[in-house]
């Protein structure tokens with residue numbers, strides 16, 4: 246990943262802040278159903294017989310019991326002419342051969358929430374409000390539209406702000422990228438998943454189709470740098486080189502923000518990697534289309550909510566967990582065998598530093614002190630927490646681990662594969 250070289254670009258300085266009006270807020274729902282996941286093997290069969298094992302809330306066992314609540318809020322869909330809506334079929338038009346939403350003048354685009362905007366306040370429920378990181382035209386906005394077609398997408402200037410927007414009832418959901426097929430994991434969001442108490446309630450896999458954008462009239466030869474989100478730069482690295490663009494790469498907070506930055510500052514020596522929709526929104530021309538190094542470039546986003554959904558067995562589900570062990574990686578094989586013995590496929594393993602205890606010292610009087618790095622392991626597996634085999638697997642995992650948390654059990658994205666479709 247390229248880091249910013251001086252002068253660094255602060256998107257905050259170009260997008261400013263926004264004060265929330267009362268109508269920008271979400272009322273807490275009154276319809277709340279409680280439920281609890283139990284991984285106790287002795288209770289597993291009973292839990293499964295009681296199809297959604299709702300009703301019990303007491304977490305009187307170990308800390309790996311995740312008690313939770315299901316929000317049964319009724320969301321009223323309502324069109325608001327002044328707001329950019331992601332994925333609303335009525336607004337879609339074809340521009341430059343791409344599907345885009347109707348264009349909105351830049352000054353009317355919603356400004357991203359910042360950390361200083363976050364204050365909880367009730368509101369009278371309208372559309373489902375979905376927080377994403379970036380500015381309008383970001384892939385995350387489009388992913389929010391795919392996940393919740395009639396939602397009101399709320400831009401946030403940082404991932405952390407999107408988490409907090411949901412926790413403080415400013416938004417109902419957050420849609421955040423966790424991994425890309427070329428660029429790999431978005432580590433920041435793994436760390437934030439652990440730090441916050443939100444639940445994963447769904448996933449969307451979104452085809453990411455990058456364009457090289459410049460101001461109208463600018464030619465490739467004028468360019469001295471390319472700016473974008475570090476993931477986008479990584480996903481286009483080979484193609485940029487093939488295009489002869491051996492110029493500086495600079496990282497900014499999001500792809501559409503890069504386009505906005507070039508447009509706002511009238512930079513004729515700088516290109517942005519972003520979506521065709523960002524080109525439309527910020528008045529940029531597309532110098533090159535489809536510049537991702539692999540045509541089937543896909544980013545996986547997770548949807549987060551304050552409360553989990555009830556796991557089911559009538560469609561494919563995935564479950565995401567995070568665990569740690571006092572003795573570090575030595576336990577990994579045992580943990581993973583709990584899934585292998587039950588024929589449960591893992592779809593992802595990620596490890597991150599154990600922030601509370603990053604180093605374990607092992608003293609040996611004869612040879613000195615070994616310094617082992619400690620990790621948090623994130624695992625996604627293909628089963629629903631409503632299945633006995635998943636409950637039994639987690640009961641076993643719990644025996645080997647000192648910390649275990651279920652991040653969510655949610656439907657897998659099974660939408661038909663269309664790699665060139667999204668931007």
Ligand SMILES: O=C(O)C(=O)C[C@]1(C(=O)O)C=C[C@@H](O)C=C1
Pocket residue numbers: 378379382383384385386422425431453474476477498499500501544
């Ligand atoms: O910058 C954006 O447009 C984003 O939505 C962020 C993001 C990411 O974080 O990976 C999302 C999808 C693409 O992989 C590139 C960037």
